[in-house]
Amino acid sequence: MKNEQGRWKMNMAKDPVCGMNVDEMSAKYKSEHMGKTYYFCSQMCKTTFDKNPTEYVGGGGGHSEHSCCCC
Numbered sequence: 001m002k003n004e005q006g007r008w009k010m011n012m013a014k015d016p017v018c019g020m021n022v023d024e025m026s027a028k029y030k031s032e033h034m035g036k037t038y039y040f041c042s043q044m045c046k047t048t049f050d051k052n053p054t055e056y057v058g059g060g061g062g063h064s065e066h067s068c069c070c071c
C-alpha cells in the first residue's frame with residue numbers, strides 16, 4: 001500500500017520455510033496463521049509450515065518448547 005503506481009510490480013511474498021520469493025498472485029500453496037497469510041513454493045514447504053508454524057514465523061524467540069507458565 002505504499003504506491004498506487006506500483007501495481008505493475010509483482011507482489012512477492014517470502015516462503016518462510018525455504019526463503020524463496022513466491023508470487024502472491026500465482027501461489028498455489030498458502031496457509032493462514034495468526035491472521036496472516038503465508039505463501040509457499042511447494043506443497044512440501046506448506047506441509048512443513050503447517051506442522052509447526054511458530055517455528056517459521058519467529059514469534060516465540062525460541063521458547064516454543066514449553067510455554068505453559070503454571071506447571
Ligand SMILES: [Zn+2]
Nearest residue numbers: 015018041045
Ligand atoms: Zn519453499
